[in-house]
Amino acid sequence: MLDSIQAIIDRLFAPEILLTASIVLLLLFFKYRKFCTQNKWMIMLILGGPVVYFALSAFEENFWIQFSKPDNLPITLMLWLVIFFVWLAMRKGVENDERVAAGMPVAEDTKEQKEKVFVWPDLIYIEFLMLLAVFIGILVWSILIPAPLEEPANPQLTPNPSKAPWYFLGLQEILVYFDPWLAGVVIPSLIVIGLMALPYIDPNPRGNGYYTFSERRYEIPIFLFGFLILWILLVFQGTFLRGPNWNFYGPYEYWDVHKIVPLTNVQLSEYIWARLLGVGLPAFWLVREIFGIILLLMYFVALPVLLARKWFNKFYVQMGAVRYGIAVFLFLMMVFVPIKMYLRWMINLKYFVALPEFFFNI
Amino acid sequence: MGRIKNSFNELTRSSMWKSVFRHKLPRDDKNRALAILTNVFFHLHPVRIRKQGVRISYTWCMGGLSFFLFLVLTVTGILLMFYYRPTTQHAYPDMLDLSESATLGLMREMHRWSAHLMIITVWLHMLRVFLTGSYKPPREFNWVVGVVLMVLTLLLSFTGYLLPWDQLAMWAVTVGSNMARATPFMGVEGPGAQLMQLGNVPLITAGSDVRFVLLAGRFVGEGALLRFYVLHCIGIPFVFVLLLAVHFWRVRRDGGISGPGKGGPLPL
Structure with missing residues (x-):
């Protein structure tokens, strides 16, 4: 029973299904944004679901091997933080859109919010507490988990899989589909150029300085498609789902070096x-x-x-x-x-x- | 308790105290303003700010945390430099020494985890700035500076990745730098490289292409380690700090943290 569930989940994480499902889920999230950000059960599902999934899966041996690698921990953390913050921004955006529709100012523009406060103490204290919390977090993290160190560098011994640093794994993932000059040089350059060009090619003057969705219904989906699907999702995939020979391995699948995937690509x-x-x-x-x-x-x-x-x-x-x-x-x-x-x-x-x-x- | 308070008050009246702090304790509005104005670090901030710009649900605090993590990385990085020699002979043994011989050695841990975290906070900062539309006029240029800072953050991490000189380091950098081989016109396996000829002499070879420049060799070795070390400790941080200054300065110049109705360009 459990085995067949795991086999099904393994199958669902295959690149073609994962990408399709993620695009569909993102579109549904945009379409039903009010329901997703205000319904109690949906909130629990979106924010709690990933936590429950990772917690339950951690009992599985092969999942645990990848999940518990010290360098993979921040990636798991990032996945949840990205989900949380996109959800939070959407929640505030939906609220603001409703306020605007009702003829009220956005939540950032109410009479109370427009009042000025002194930076000392109001802002300095927030900054101080945040950096203290993060510093304690890093300290505890450093005490609990030693920085990994592998065997000494050996040019004769290529590890399998050989992976780039984790934040470049999205690019290594599209290396499956594109030649190195595109995946490794042109596409990353265009990402950087595109980000830099963003303020100059965005013709929409609205939504400056507050969360909204309705007033920016082209920019936000396009940006989030690039950021969530083509960057964060591919980083996740490259980290957890790509094993020896850069073959696909499901989250519960053993990284078998001898897994054979036929290459049948045609020009x-x-x-x-x-x-x-x-x-x-x-x-x-x-x-x-x-x-x-x-x-x-x-x-x-x-x-x-x-x-x-x-x-x-x-x-x-x-x-x-x-x-x-x-x-x-x-x-x-x-x-x-x-x-x-x-x-x-x-x-x-x-x-x-x-x-x-x-x-x-x- | 009263005695401590009295002697503290006595202290704040001393000429030495006054030479350091040019204001009284920030208990009233005037001294709260002076606390910000007379301190070079706090002076990054304005004296007063709209309530909306303080709220953590608006700012997510990610920009500030990125800067804080940069400071943590600088301090731990300086301490690590005391122990680390960037040669193929010493780099790896120095890593072992750091974990086994250095008393209370947490610096490498703190450096590594902060580095991972900083990439995440930088990305989330970018996400927040995008979702609040804060790149829109008058802040377009500061967004561009921010994108460059993000790229530099990734390059800082990438150059640091090599320094432990273990298998992970060497092969991650090998995989990453192999891409440079395919750079159009400038990499030996890039499109157009064959066109780069003088007479019959090819300009772009495995010993002269952009990957060779990056690694100071045909593979990840002694030259690459030194090159990455200098870039990691001096080169990139130097540019980074310069741009950081521009980034912070422009936040202030462009009207402070973004907010509704603050769209128009600022008078000089």
């Missing part, structure tokens, strides 16, 4: 030339990869134009061509990551454009 060029047209691959690279190149050009060049004319027309008019172009490129690039993942899962697509002769694979 787009092979799909079209060999399987669809029934001819051999052309020798010249441009002809061979022409379909993938056209597809990518349609996605990154034609689609923005199409969107500007139809669904994103409002933004195009509001932002002007340059700002719109940058914003929509960053947006499409972000969506490109899950698209590629789904294509891998559904049709085993390896690359849209495969030019190993130039180290250029997309």
